[in-house]
Amino acid sequence: MSYVDEIIVKVVANNPGETEFHQAVEEVLNSLRFVVDENEEEFRKAALLERLVEPERCILFRVPWVDDKGQVQVNKGYRVQFNSAIGPYKGGLRFHPSVNLGIIKFLGFEQTFKNSLTGLPIGGGKGGSDFDPKGKSDREIMAFCQSFMTELSRHIGPYTDVPAGDIGVGGREIGFLFGQYKRIKNEFTGVLTGKGIGWGGSLIRPEATGYGTVYFAEEMLKTRNDNFKGKVVAISGSGNVAQFAAEKVLKLGGKVVTFSDSSGSIYDPDGIDKEKLNFVMELKNVHRGRIKEYAEKYNVEYMAKKRPWSVKCDVALPCATENELNLEEAKTLTSNGCILVAEGANMPSTEDAVHHFINSKILYGPGKAANAGGVAVSGLEMTQNSMRLAWSRKEVDSKLHSIMKNIHNICVTHGKESDNFVNYVKGANIGGFVKVANSMISQGLV
Ligand code: NDP
Numbered sequence: 001m002s003y004v005d006e007i008i009v010k011v012v013a014n015n016p017g018e019t020e021f022h023q024a025v026e027e028v029l030n031s032l033r034f035v036v037d038e039n040e041e042e043f044r045k046a047a048l049l050e051r052l053v054e055p056e057r058c059i060l061f062r063v064p065w066v067d068d069k070g071q072v073q074v075n076k077g078y079r080v081q082f083n084s085a086i087g088p089y090k091g092g093l094r095f096h097p098s099v100n101l102g103i104i105k106f107l108g109f110e111q112t113f114k115n116s117l118t119g120l121p122i123g124g125g126k127g128g129s130d131f132d133p134k135g136k137s138d139r140e141i142m143a144f145c146q147s148f149m150t151e152l153s154r155h156i157g158p159y160t161d162v163p164a165g166d167i168g169v170g171g172r173e174i175g176f177l178f179g180q181y182k183r184i185k186n187e188f189t190g191v192l193t194g195k196g197i198g199w200g201g202s203l204i205r206p207e208a209t210g211y212g213t214v215y216f217a218e219e220m221l222k223t224r225n226d227n228f229k230g231k232v233v234a235i236s237g238s239g240n241v242a243q244f245a246a247e248k249v250l251k252l253g254g255k256v257v258t259f260s261d262s263s264g265s266i267y268d269p270d271g272i273d274k275e276k277l278n279f280v281m282e283l284k285n286v287h288r289g290r291i292k293e294y295a296e297k298y299n300v301e302y303m304a305k306k307r308p309w310s311v312k313c314d315v316a317l318p319c320a321t322e323n324e325l326n327l328e329e330a331k332t333l334t335s336n337g338c339i340l341v342a343e344g345a346n347m348p349s350t351e352d353a354v355h356h357f358i359n360s361k362i363l364y365g366p367g368k369a370a371n372a373g374g375v376a377v378s379g380l381e382m383t384q385n386s387m388r389l390a391w392s393r394k395e396v397d398s399k400l401h402s403i404m405k406n407i408h409n410i411c412v413t414h415g416k417e418s419d420n421f422v423n424y425v426k427g428a429n430i431g432g433f434v435k436v437a438n439s440m441i442s443q444g445l446v
Contacts, residue, residue: 004029004036007049018102020322023351024109031429046441055108057081058101061151062128065143076100077148079127080110080263081161085439085446088159088384089125090115090193090375092166094142095173097132103322104128107166107346111375112314113432114368117407122381125161127152133168134288145176146347152177153184156191158385164193164378167321170240170285171196171206190385193378202381210244210344211397212373212404213317213365217342218252219408226339227297228252234313234338236260237320238284238291241344241371245317246277258308260320261291262341265308312336319344327352334360343367354425360423369428374441376403407431420421 001009011025029049035042043049061077072139078101081089091111094104112124121393131144156163165174169381174194181191188200195201204211214228221227231254235242238259246256255271259280268276276298283289295302309316309329316338318325322345325333330353333341342365343349349357349366357364379401384390391399407428415427440446 002033002037003040003044003370004033007047007053010050011053015102015105018105018346020106021102021109024106024347025210027351027354027425028109028113028429028433030434031423031426035430035433042441043437047193048437048440051440052083053109053435054083055080055105056084058105059155060101063144063148063151063188065147067140068137075129075131075144077127077129077151078104079152079155079161079163080104080108080125081114081155082124082126083436084123085436085443086116087121087123090122090164090378091124091162092128092164093169093173093177094126094128094166095131096128097170099128099130106322108366110346111360112436113429114372115375115379116432116435117369117410117428118372118376118379119406120376122162122375122379122382125163126166127163128166128169131168133173138172141173142176145173146180149177149180150184153181156181158189158191158382162191162193162378162382164375165240167239168192190382193381195381199382200385202377202384202396203391203393204400205377205381206240207244207247208377208400209241209371209374210246210319211248211321212376212400213241213245213342213344213370214248214252215373215401216370216408217315217317217340217366219405220340220342220365220424223412224339224363228254228315231255231314232257232312233315233317234258234308234311235317235319236265236308236348237318237345238280239320241374242317242319243277243281243284245319245344246272249317250274250277254315257313258311259291259294260308261292262320264292264302264304265299265306266291266295266302267308267311268294268298282416309333313338315340315342317342317344318348321345321352322347322349325349325353327356329353330356335361338373339363341365342370344371346371358423358425363422364424364429365411366425366428368432369411369424372407373400373404376400
């Protein structure tokens with residue numbers, strides 16, 4: 001059995017029930033086969049793959065908090081510090097009822113390669129809780145965040161581990177988390193990214209993942225002498241990543257026709273223009289409402305409990321969550337003429353859907369490359385905090401743009417096949433792996 005296959009078997013046996021983690025490891029290792037085979041002796045001796053798939057540290061903790069009725073509630077808290085070979089652990093916090101150890105491990109594993117691809121000195125980590133922010137008052141959110149940070153603060157720091165937001169963790173939550181860290185440690189440091197502009201945050205951080213995904217997709221289109229002008233774009237989700245991906249698509253002349261949330265999707269064939277997008281931003285970020293209200297306001301189709309992939313489009317940008325695009329939906333997309341899929345979310349396409357996109361030779365950009373703009377600007381926020389200065393919107397945006405172009409170049413370098421087709425999965429995985437592997441070997445047995 002090959003070294004890669006041995007490790008895949010071990011990961012499945014040693015991490016029972018962690019299906020998303022198995023899926024992520026299989027996807028990465030399968031595309032590293034060539035590099036691993038070439039260096040098998042050295043990698044085996046150093047047990048490199050065994051170390052790569054085992055987090056450096058998993059922290060699991062209890063989060064007690066009091067709800068508005070005076071009742072004590074208890075949630076689970078997680079921080080997985082996956083790999084610090086190239087820098088302090090860095091990765092978001094997710095607050096969602098579906099969160100469990102396997103999901104946080106898959107996200108932390110992916111984050112290691114994504115962070116490496118950005119070219120910035122940041123390692124991989126991820127955390128979160130099964131706490132559901134939906135329907136909670138601001139006071140309840142604050143109580144939860146303060147309790148969560150009371151424990152997390154022991155394990156993080158600007159030189160150790162710098163968390164950010166993810167699903168269910170936006171500016172409001174980062175504010176409460178940062179406030180509690182500052183209170184406990186009595187220090188004002190860049191321990192979290194995604195902070196408010198008045199207190200250490202970076203301009204363009206809220207926009208970064210969505211904008212970055214579209215910058216990456218734009219580079220992909222360029223390889224086929226194409227661009228976003230006039231393209232019909234289906235987007236899933238309606239949160240942070242989806243909103244700013246839509247904003248950038250509009251800017252580049254594309255037409256966005258869908259949004260979704262966990263209850264269903266809307267389809268607006270006339271296109272979601274700037275005014276309608278402002279309505280979505282207000283609906284989701286201020287009123288914390290459901291996307292169904294868009295269909296009611298603009299009198300368009302609402303597809304209850306459905307994802308948007310049945311809609312005819314040229315470009316699909318999955319920006320909601322993992323495994324939200326399966327093989328059947330992938331086939332519908334390609335048979336409807338979709339030429340590009342770029343993932344704003346982490347692992348939104350199932351493994352067989354990914355194979356279908358690659359076998360169909362459409363442009364397929366996996367999340368770890370396409371959505372790396374968020375963590376890249378988080379890295380730039382850390383730089384600004386260390387330098388005690390703040391860059392302009394234009395400066396940060398142009399740095400983000402060039403980082404995304406660079407990640408695209410790395411994917412092309414490592415992913416171009418003999419017929420000139422670019423396998424972005426292979427390109428991103430090899431491109432992210434090489435620096436991490438070399439650093440781990442240089443640092444000895446850690
Ligand atoms: P938000 O919480 O802002 O938005 C998430 C969106 O996805 C919401 O519309 C939500 O709907 C929907 N969603 C969440 N869970 C599910 C589910 N199980 N089924 C269907 N829809 C769901 O999160 P973000 O926009 O920040 O994150 C979206 C994706 O992008 C995630 O995969 C995240 O890991 C990834 N990502 C985010 C980065 C960032 O900077 N924020 C960076 C890189 C990747 P509802 O409101 O109904 O829950």
